[in-house]
Amino acid sequence: MVKSPSSSSSIRKTIQLLAVFSIVPFYNTLHLIIFTPFGNGAESQAVYPSKAENSLQAQTDTDDDIPTCMVFLHIPKSGGRSVASFLTAVTDTFNFTQQRIYGAENVHLQPSDLSVNRTFTLGHFTTRLFDEQPAFRKCFTITVLREPVDRAISAFYFHKHRSGQIEGCLQVASSSSNNNNTQFKQKYKGKKICRSNWQYSNDMTRRLAGGSLDGMSWNTRAGSRFTKPIPNASHVHDAKLQLRRFDLVCFTHDLSKCADGVLRAFRLSRESQHNDERIRISLEHMSPKVDPRWKTTNRPDKLDESDMEKFREVNDLDIELYDWAIEKFS
Numbered sequence: 001m002v003k004s005p006s007s008s009s010s011i012r013k014t015i016q017l018l019a020v021f022s023i024v025p026f027y028n029t030l031h032l033i034i035f036t037p038f039g040n041g042a043e044s045q046a047v048y049p050s051k052a053e054n055s056l057q058a059q060t061d062t063d064d065d066i067p068t069c070m071v072f073l074h075i076p077k078s079g080g081r082s083v084a085s086f087l088t089a090v091t092d093t094f095n096f097t098q099q100r101i102y103g104a105e106n107v108h109l110q111p112s113d114l115s116v117n118r119t120f121t122l123g124h125f126t127t128r129l130f131d132e133q134p135a136f137r138k139c140f141t142i143t144v145l146r147e148p149v150d151r152a153i154s155a156f157y158f159h160k161h162r163s164g165q166i167e168g169c170l171q172v173a174s175s176s177s178n179n180n181n182t183q184f185k186q187k188y189k190g191k192k193i194c195r196s197n198w199q200y201s202n203d204m205t206r207r208l209a210g211g212s213l214d215g216m217s218w219n220t221r222a223g224s225r226f227t228k229p230i231p232n233a234s235h236v237h238d239a240k241l242q243l244r245r246f247d248l249v250c251f252t253h254d255l256s257k258c259a260d261g262v263l264r265a266f267r268l269s270r271e272s273q274h275n276d277e278r279i280r281i282s283l284e285h286m287s288p289k290v291d292p293r294w295k296t297t298n299r300p301d302k303l304d305e306s307d308m309e310k311f312r313e314v315n316d317l318d319i320e321l322y323d324w325a326i327e328k329f330s
Contacts (some may be wrong), residue, residue: 010105047106066267070096071124071129075204077154078146079252082285084122087142087258089278090266100181101125111136111218127210127242128218133213137245140265145204145325146252148318149311153303155199165255166307170314201314205231205321208239214330240324257285257330 070091074080099114100106101123111133114121121129121136130136146154161169197205209231210216216229243249247265250258261268271282275314312319 008046017310028218029043032139033152037222040236043251053154060147066094067265068118068320069116069136069139070120071136071139071141071205072120073129073141073143073246074124075143075145075151076124076199077158077206078144079255080144082255082282083142083144083250086279086282086286087120087262089276089282090262090268093268093276093279094118094266098122119282124207125218126207129210130245131210132218140248140262141244141246142250142258142262143208143246144250144252145254145322146259148202148204148315148322149308152200152203152311153250159199163303164312165309170310200311202231202317205235205239205317206320208233208242210238210242212238228328233317236321239321243325243329249325251326251330254330259286260282 070087072080072084072087074084091098095118097115097119099121101109101121111129113134114133116133116139118134119139121139156166156169169302206216206229211220212235242328248258248261250261260270268279
């Protein structure tokens, strides 16, 4: 039987419609791959998408998507104790084993010594951990950033320094030649003066750039308390790329939003009646949202503007990194 022209036209239209509907799912996938944001300039050379921007939104509401491990890169003096308490309550609910990388007893520990599955790993380490133990990349990863000058000043006073020591401490913290000065180390040996000085200058960039700094261990407890690699402008780029690989980038000025991101990832909610009592208690200690330029007020002695400027000068890389992160993740 010979088909009429109108019949042939109808068949062609039907085939075209079927073809369109069959390619839509593929197109959506292709669209996500092609248009995943990488930022501008040199950052466009990144070879991986931003987990922090995309992963939580892309998750579905199935138990299979609940993380099977967690890593918290704890940058000192960034509100990490409150966050760690909350994350511990959450991961204990799922029977994760905790691995704390803080004290001197962990100096000789290697990433290969750590377990990955069903663990919560937290501590003052660097992103070199992921280079040396790539399996940790499959975990839910989180870090917290704080306004750089405020963080550095908080660390300075935490180590019981006083304003009269600012210039000397910051000079050695920001200069590779001073950092390795034997005379300086002998002068202050045993006096607890300027200890952990590297925490006062661009320490967020240092920890996040991690493996790209020659001589930087995955564990910051290793090595001299006086000697740490000094980051430069290129390491800000590396730190940005590393931040993109975290599932959640949080900020001290808005830990409440950070808590919501974690609860969402683990299919929990603030209102859930099944929450462990510790989750509800720890949520109360996650600070309410304040201005991102919030400054500490309870300092032992008042800093004048010239002292503040000294801290700004030696935290220039962290300031650039923080401003970028606020715009990208907050």
